[in-house]
Amino acid sequence: MTTRVTLRRTLIACSALAVAVVFAVVLMSLIGSESLPARESLCAIASFGTSQCGLGRDQYDILFQIRLPRILLAAAVGGSLATAGASYQALLRNPLAEPYLLGVSNGAAVGTMIALVFFGANEWSRPVLAFAGALIATLAVYQLARGRAGATPERLILAGVIVTTFLSSVIVFVTTLMDATRIRSFTFWLLGDLSGTTRTLLPVAIAIAVLGTIALTLNARSLNLLMLGERDAFDLGVEVGRVRVLVFVVASLLVGSSVAASGSVGYVGLVVPHLVRLSLGSDNRLSIPAAALGGALFVIVADTVARTIIAPRELPVGAITALIGAPLFIYLLKRV
Amino acid sequence: MLEARDLTIKYDERIAVTGVSLKLTAGNITALIGPNGAGKSTLLRALNGQLRHTSGAVLLDGEPIEKFSRRSIGRRVAVVAQEAELRFPVTVLEFVLGGRFAWAGNAGWGWETDRDLRVAEDVLCETELVELSGRLMNELSGGERQRAVLARALATEAALLLLDEPTANLDLSHQATLLALVRHRCDQQQAAALVVTHDINLAAQFADQLLLMKRGKVIEAGTPGAVLTPELLREVFEVTVLVDAHPVTNAPRVTPVHDRRS
Numbered sequence: 253m254t255t256r257v258t259l260r261r262t263l264i265a266c267s268a269l270a271v272a273v274v275f276a277v278v279l280m281s282l283i284g285s286e287s288l289p290a291r292e293s294l295c296a297i298a299s300f301g302t303s304q305c306g307l308g309r310d311q312y313d314i315l316f317q318i319r320l321p322r323i324l325l326a327a328a329v330g331g332s333l334a335t336a337g338a339s340y341q342a343l344l345r346n347p348l349a350e351p352y353l354l355g356v357s358n359g360a361a362v363g364t365m366i367a368l369v370f371f372g373a374n375e376w377s378r379p380v381l382a383f384a385g386a387l388i389a390t391l392a393v394y395q396l397a398r399g400r401a402g403a404t405p406e407r408l409i410l411a412g413v414i415v416t417t418f419l420s421s422v423i424v425f426v427t428t429l430m431d432a433t434r435i436r437s438f439t440f441w442l443l444g445d446l447s448g449t450t451r452t453l454l455p456v457a458i459a460i461a462v463l464g465t466i467a468l469t470l471n472a473r474s475l476n477l478l479m480l481g482e483r484d485a486f487d488l489g490v491e492v493g494r495v496r497v498l499v500f501v502v503a504s505l506l507v508g509s510s511v512a513a514s515g516s517v518g519y520v521g522l523v524v525p526h527l528v529r530l531s532l533g534s535d536n537r538l539s540i541p542a543a544a545l546g547g548a549l550f551v552i553v554a555d556t557v558a559r560t561i562i563a564p565r566e567l568p569v570g571a572i573t574a575l576i577g578a579p580l581f582i583y584l585l586k587r588v
Numbered sequence: 589m590l591e592a593r594d595l596t597i598k599y600d601e602r603i604a605v606t607g608v609s610l611k612l613t614a615g616n617i618t619a620l621i622g623p624n625g626a627g628k629s630t631l632l633r634a635l636n637g638q639l640r641h642t643s644g645a646v647l648l649d650g651e652p653i654e655k656f657s658r659r660s661i662g663r664r665v666a667v668v669a670q671e672a673e674l675r676f677p678v679t680v681l682e683f684v685l686g687g688r689f690a691w692a693g694n695a696g697w698g699w700e701t702d703r704d705l706r707v708a709e710d711v712l713c714e715t716e717l718v719e720l721s722g723r724l725m726n727e728l729s730g731g732e733r734q735r736a737v738l739a740r741a742l743a744t745e746a747a748l749l750l751l752d753e754p755t756a757n758l759d760l761s762h763q764a765t766l767l768a769l770v771r772h773r774c775d776q777q778q779a780a781a782l783v784v785t786h787d788i789n790l791a792a793q794f795a796d797q798l799l800l801m802k803r804g805k806v807i808e809a810g811t812p813g814a815v816l817t818p819e820l821l822r823e824v825f826e827v828t829v830l831v832d833a834h835p836v837t838n839a840p841r842v843t844p845v846h847d848r849r850s
Binding site: 256257258259342345346347469470471472473474476477479480483484486487488489490491529533534535537 | 636638658659660661662663665666667669674675676677678679681682683685686687689690692697698699740744
């Protein structure tokens with residue numbers, strides 16, 4: 253991709269992706285183990301749920317109480333994780349950086365589990381502790397990976413493996429504190445599961461996804477220079493320290509809110525930014541918002557597959573994203 | 589324009605630069621020479637505000653450099669360093685436009701203005717990279733890449749150029765081309781340049797002023813003729829040299845004398 257990224261091009265690409273996301277939200281809400289009549293459902297969605305448009309009470313509830321919230325959560329989670337991945341990659345100059353592989357998702361998972369075990373009654377404690385867990389894991393990986401020659405891609409991934417395995421054992425430890433009946437649903441949740449959408453967490457996840465993407469996009473030009481090297485960026489006038497703190501905090505918020513709502517959906521932050529860069533170029537002013545929309549699209553589709561492929565039973569969406577992401581990771585590793 | 593006064597820089601407890609004073613003035617190229625570990629790159633990093641000095645002062649246009657924001661330093665001082673390894677595909681034009689960052693009204697999501705594009709086009713012409721502007725940086729040869737790094741520094745329109753071994757990895761003709769571009773900028777736009785280099789003969793030909801450093805101290809400063817004496821070079825590099833005049837340019841020419849018998 254050799255054409256220069258301009259505001260015009262960014263607006264066109266992002267509008268096209270936004271239309272695709274809306275289209276996917278509507279279309280995927282019709283698909284599921286219970287099939288809904290297309291015309292009536294579309295009419296009800298177009299009225300924003302104010303009219304039943306001839307849908308039965310059950311059908312209406314499936315559409316508005318179960319499917320749409322779940323699809324919207326999928327969009328928020330996908331957008332959050334892809335944006336976080338794209339910004340980690342630019343900041344750390346590493347195409348392999350990804351919340352799940354860096355252990356950031358596991359940090360958020362530990363935070364969420366602590367919230368569930370010790371503050372189970374308070375739903376707000378989940379995203380807050382997930383954010384704290386994500387931020388601590390991020391800083392731990394960053395410190396571990398920094399050698400005298402800076403963080404090489406290999407070092408960063410190794411540090412991610414160390415933090416991930418350490419946090420996994422913490423997760424096992426916390427799991428033993430839970431009663432046996434909850435363990436199965438937790439295992440599912442750990443793999444990334446969108447079925448547990450709640451009325452409190454959904455708006456939080458959406459708000460954080462939107463605001464986080466905006467905050468990171470507004471620093472995209474700095475990230476463009478950081479992508480070429482910290483020292484170069486500094487020389488050219490980037491306040492490297494400030495941008496680094498901003499990315500760490502905002503990305504941790506994005507990962508924290510999505511893990512609190514849906515567990516660790518892996519590889520989204522790797523697959524989506526990679527595809528975006530491949531088709532639209534590396535300019536973060538375009539690739540960050542495009543990754544957010546692309547991530548939403550990716551997880552909406554992946555979750556639809558997860559809940560329909562062996563219907564009426566469901567797969568955790570993380571299993572689907574990992575199935576696509578792991579081979580891509582190996583491919584990228586060979587090229588770095 | 590840029591001045592260091594009695595500058596001392598410590599890394600942890602180790603003193604890297606001690607009591608260095610220098611002045612970069614408009615239209616002049618200053619070359620910083622000395623053995624490995626003399627503190628040349630450290631000094632250059634301090635002049636850009638990246639390394640904090642323990643004592644002394646760095647003055648940019650008469651004001652202490654700490655008073656300037658990162659972006660306003662970026663508009664005044666450009667650095668050409670050893671290029672970092674690129675892990676993402678960027679075109680030459682995108683790379684060079686990076687030099688316009690400090691001029692953007694909005695640091696984050698700002699978009700290049702017509703003026704930015706014009707400046708980039710001009711420096712691409714100057715560095716003979718116009719035809720390559722759409723190519724990816726990692727498809728270029730070493731010499732072309734180094735020219736692109738210089739082009740980006742020129743695109744900042746900074747009046748001060750700090751170059752850290754800009755000619756390392758370049759062949760003979762590219763070394764001369766690169767320094768000729770720096771010379772041109774100094775002559776035409778009254779820029780000042782500081783070049784850290786290991787190539788004493790190249791420094792002798794291009795620099796107006798030499799600064800000879802050893803173990804963090806400036807041993808001698810002055811014109812190439814005054815600094816490049818066999819005695820001083822022997823003291824600093826611990827090697828016997830022959831200094832004669834270049835038959836064409838008349839600049840001092842330094843040749844190490846290796847006594848094979850010993």
